[in-house]
Amino acid sequence: MKKIFALALAVALCGGAAFAQKAKSVAEKDVKVNYVKDFQRQVKDATNVEWWQIDSLTYKVTYNDTDKSRQAMLFSNKGSETHYYIDKQWMPRAIQDTVDHLYPKYTVREVWARKVRGKMTYQAYIAKVSGCLWWKKEKDGKTLNFEVNGKYINAE
Numbered sequence: 001m002k003k004i005f006a007l008a009l010a011v012a013l014c015g016g017a018a019f020a021q022k023a024k025s026v027a028e029k030d031v032k033v034n035y036v037k038d039f040q041r042q043v044k045d046a047t048n049v050e051w052w053q054i055d056s057l058t059y060k061v062t063y064n065d066t067d068k069s070r071q072a073m074l075f076s077n078k079g080s081e082t083h084y085y086i087d088k089q090w091m092p093r094a095i096q097d098t099v100d101h102l103y104p105k106y107t108v109r110e111v112w113a114r115k116v117r118g119k120m121t122y123q124a125y126i127a128k129v130s131g132c133l134w135w136k137k138e139k140d141g142k143t144l145n146f147e148v149n150g151k152y153i154n155a156e
Contacts, residue, residue, distance in 0.1 A: 023052040023060065031059050035075040042073070072112075083112040083123075094150025095124050102152070109138065113148075121153070122146040 028036055031051050039046075039061050046063035053059055058076040065071055072083040091111040099108055106126040114123050123145055127138035145153040 023054050026051050026053045026059070031061075032075070035059055035061075038075065038080065039073055043071075079117065081114055081116040083114055086111045086113060086122075091124070092122065092146070092150040094152075095122060095144070095146055098144070098146070098150075098152045099124065099126055103142070106140075106142070109141075120148050122148065122150070 028049070028051055031053075043063065043065065045066045047068075049061060049063045051059060051061050054074070058074060060072055060074050062070070062072045070085040072085070074081050074083070088108060088111060091108070095111060096108060099106055103126055105128055107129045108124050109127050109129075110125040112123055114121050123143055125141060125143050127141040129136055129138055131137045143156040145156065147153060
């Protein structure tokens with residue numbers, strides 16, 4: 001039993017290390033002051049606030065809003081965008097149909113509504129998933145863009 005626990009812990013830590021390479025957790029004091037002030041001005045009652053540095057110019061803040069729904073904001077020198085995460089059971093059927101048709105070996109991992117300069121779109125993160133029961137590995141991840149009516153735009 002101890003060996004299984006140790007193996008599970010090692011796998012979890014490796015998964016965390018892979019995520020950390022993409023985005024690095026940072027303290028709020030290490031984020032550009034104007035990004036923090038902009039976030040605080042727009043979101044008054046956020047809880048579970050976590051800041052991430054995506055690259056040298058881009059920061060992401062994840063948080064729960066007043067109704068406990070998960071959201072995120074990205075800040076860069078190009079502007080900001082807001083992500084409203086959607087439970088997969090509520091995602092538009094057109095997104096799953098598109099993934100099934102164009103990317104049959106991929107699984108929808110996350111879906112969010114994206115607001116940039118007042119325009120809403122959907123994005124879905126998909127990946128090939130392999131592994132067994134409690135150990136899953138993602139590879140070849142892609143972000144797909146959709147119009148609000150569910151029409152496929154492109155992949156990033």
